[in-house]
Amino acid sequence: MPDIRAHLVIAGRVQGVAFRYHTRDQANRLGLTGWVKNLPSGDVEAVFEGLESAVEEMVQWCHAGPPSARVDRVEIRREPAAGRFRRFEIVFH
Secondary structure, eight states: OOEEEEEEEEEEEOSSSOHHHHHHHHHHHTTOEEEEEEOTTSOEEEEEEEEHHHHHHHHHHHTTOSTTOEEEEEEEEEEEOOOOOSSEEEOOO
């Protein structure tokens, strides 16, 4: 099964609830690479790369997020994996 990429923007109560840290932990558990960051709009943006089944599991997780989050909307773009990431990290910019 080839690697794929999913680029997400997650809207709702997703900042101030440790969404990025839970996302990093979940992505690492699934063996994914990429990044997650807060956006000035209050949304969270993330890119996941890895096995299709793991990426799809991560996308499903993002529809709920951690227990303290409230996800209202998830925008998803699926793309071929670029293979540029060595690990999954939280980006602070």
